[in-house]
Amino acid sequence: MTTTARVSRRKFLIGGGAVVAAATLSATLGELGRAAAESVVGSGSLPAAGEVDNQWVVVQAANPHGTGTAITVYTPKVELGTGTETALQQIVAEELYATLTQLTWVQGDTDFDPPSDSASEGYTAGSQTIYVEGVSLRLAAAAAFQEILALGATYFGVPASDLRAANGVLYAGHRSASYGQVIGGQVVTAAPTSTTPTKPYQQYTIVGQPVPRVDLPSKFFAQFTYSTDVRLPGMVYARVVRPVGRNATFAGWGALYGLALSYPGIIGISQVGNFVYVLSSDEGTAAQVVTDFGSQIADWTDGPALIAEASLPSALQSDEYVYASDDQVDVGNAASAFAGAPVQLAAQYFTPFYMHGPMGGSAAVATYDGTTLTVYSGTQGPGPLQAAIAALIQTQDPGFGTDNVHVIYTEQPGCYGHDGADDCSAEAALIAYLIQGPVKVQWSRADEHQWEPLSPAMVHLMQGGLDGDTVVSWQHDMYSPTHNSRPGAGAAAGNLLVSQYLGATPAPMPQLGPNTATRNAPVNYNFANSRVGRHFVTSFTLQADDADFDAASPLTWVLPRSTALRSLGGFSNTFANESFMDELAYAAGVDPVAFRISYLQGNTRAIEALAAVALLAAWVPAQFESPGAGASPYGPGPGPYPLGPPPPAGHAVGRGVSFIQYENDLTYVATVADVDVALATGVVSVLNVYVAHDCGLIINPDGLENQIQGNVIQGVSRTLIEQVNYVGDAVVQNGWYDYAPYYVTGYPVIQFDQVPNTRIALLDHPDQPAWGAGEPAVLPMAGALGNAIHAATGVRIRSLPMTPTNVLAALQAANVPGA
């Protein structure tokens, strides 16, 4: 099994001997995780030859005396604050019969992890860390362990089968030796093969345990270094003066340029293209100058307005902006079945632009020594960012190459997707290159709110046909701008904001394909006739065909720049699917849980999840007097909420259910939500949320619960509260809530007094592959809440967010008494 892995290219410092196991992080391995039905954990085919080895498990002695056991893992996947670092360490320690304290973790350092050309491999995203990298690291650790066993057999002079291992120590009868001792001075490389034995799950002692997060204590003791905490000798501080809108261009220095420049501490104010930045010897002065004088440091020429926010629902469907369409799913003949259906339902759903809104504005530190541009970045993709930054600097120095850029991952506030981290890092890199020294770029709250790439608005046209209580036709046409504009090599280098400030154009809008806007657009329900149409909407024009095409600034945005936010299109698609499924259930006069289960026959784990959440929530099946005309004990709608005391006067309570299987073949989530609607004000309070969650083998139940809670709470926030507002070509929100003294317009998010009681059932399947949990539980939230509001009031709300204003308007339009 010893191979000639390309260890020499790595910059490992191996003092004595070592066992080095290479693993390929690739979509191929991800497929191992996907192939739940046919493969047991850890087995399966190996990556194709030629793929890049970019993960390494190195086992060595713990000290120069050659004793002890030390394990170092080099990985391009990064801890984003979700706890995967801890979970992955559990997997490695388990497979190596070692302890967590013997592990050292090196993540997201481009000196160790060669960049990948494949966009999907270099990012930590999409709930893929556990099910892709987890498998990959398990195999690498298992391969390393087999080498250690072989070395141990020689060391002790006994067959490997007579050896026992625990806590990084090998035992042969009464004799024992650390891994470092049996390795001695030897250097052995290993790579997993299809026959590498892995530990049977029945023997797991670390995987499956609620191991505390390895990173949290240092964060609670202020000993953790976030990117904003990186300090380099001689470092200066930069803040960026932003254009007045996405399409604005620099027109010259403004009235207060001179005054700002004369401020004590200000080193300089510079401009390249539309990129204007202030340099200061201290951060506070840079912040104050940009806050106080920013709008008058530079003058800008206004650019064209974006598509007006109010017209988004229609504009997203217009031929003018839809550039590609096809049917992603086409089973039977949905159109003719709909035409012939005795009962026909049609509805339009809409979700707005959302922002990631990390708790702190993005921050990055960069320095340049004349050869290497080192960037401390909170990026989700150190390798792709390295390539994109190299391309950016090439606009200043054609000889600059990827090897001249060293990206070192340094955690930022939780990102939930592609926030401002990459853009901020690239700005730091460019400034460091231009000033030939160390600089910190801290994005202000307004920078992050107004300039991070957003999650796009989406429209869904739903049509369903019923014959009796049977769905005879299901049609879903979804319209969406891109959910992926991450920077990377090639054309994707133009996705960096600062590259666009310098005149680069973004990568072309994506071709039709699954997994961005279309995530969970298809449903797992077995309908005889179903069709899912996907319609991709452009965000910008390059105007190359226009008579007034300006080659110097060809890019014109028609929508805010959009990209990946937790679950991509899955949140909006599932809102539409699960709300409309509820519409059909009520029209059919069938309990919504039973209705869903009836279309999931054969999908055992899906049914298990729905049954589990029904049990957890003490779901009482809805009783319909006749289809669509039942009566609940409390609400005006026919909702199943006969539990607890009646709501106070002027309030309605109701309960709704929602279900997804993530990406249609991974994690299962079934969710029930209970809401209280204040009829006079439209205020929705979420009383309880119940979640049944099946992601296969559970690596860390406490970390998993933490992620599910986070998804529930973010889901409530996105459903009830959040919405980006823009005017002209500029996002108007520059803070968390309106505050006139500071000229703040708010993008409010959920507060502590709005968080629901949450009960979670973790459905463990230790004999099955471990899937991700970073995203799945957010998908069902909007459907569950909307369905609960309908159950309470009889009113179906089909646009997010369900703010008091929007809910009250809907209640009044439906003449709900008390509204």
Added chain:
Amino acid sequence: MASVALVVNGQDVSLTYNSSDGSEFLLYLLREQFSLQGPRFGCGISECGCCTILLNGAPVRSCVTKVSTLDAGDEITTLDGIGTPQRPHPMQAAFIEHQAGQCAYCCNSMIMGAIGFLNQRIADGNRSVPTQAEIADFLSGNTTDPPLEYICRCGAHLRILAAIEDAAGRML
């Protein structure tokens, strides 16, 4: 260059600043001059709580607190100074026990804010352990005017409330 004598995390220090009117905000000066990283930049406009410190025991937003508002001898406490892994503050111990964070960037705000909240409660002669609803009211800004909210974006709210309640039980 002007300066003010302060006690920061129990140490006598001199905080220096450039302006004639002390218009600099405390957050940046504390971080740069004393290498502190408990108070963090979150919004710069007093809306989120990431920069929370204790000024003479009361939680304040250091991102909008001007040096000019300080008096010589003022005591400043930051997350850096309240405990160590060996001797954690009860609030820190409770946050670890409850794993009350995800990215944990915001947790400085809830840890320091809650300590200030409990300090005030004790000063008011109320030694009853607050309910989670009372803690949520405080963290939602319902007890101050203008409201001072403590924002968590990852959704660790339930664990944070439980941790603070637990710590309060040990501190009160």
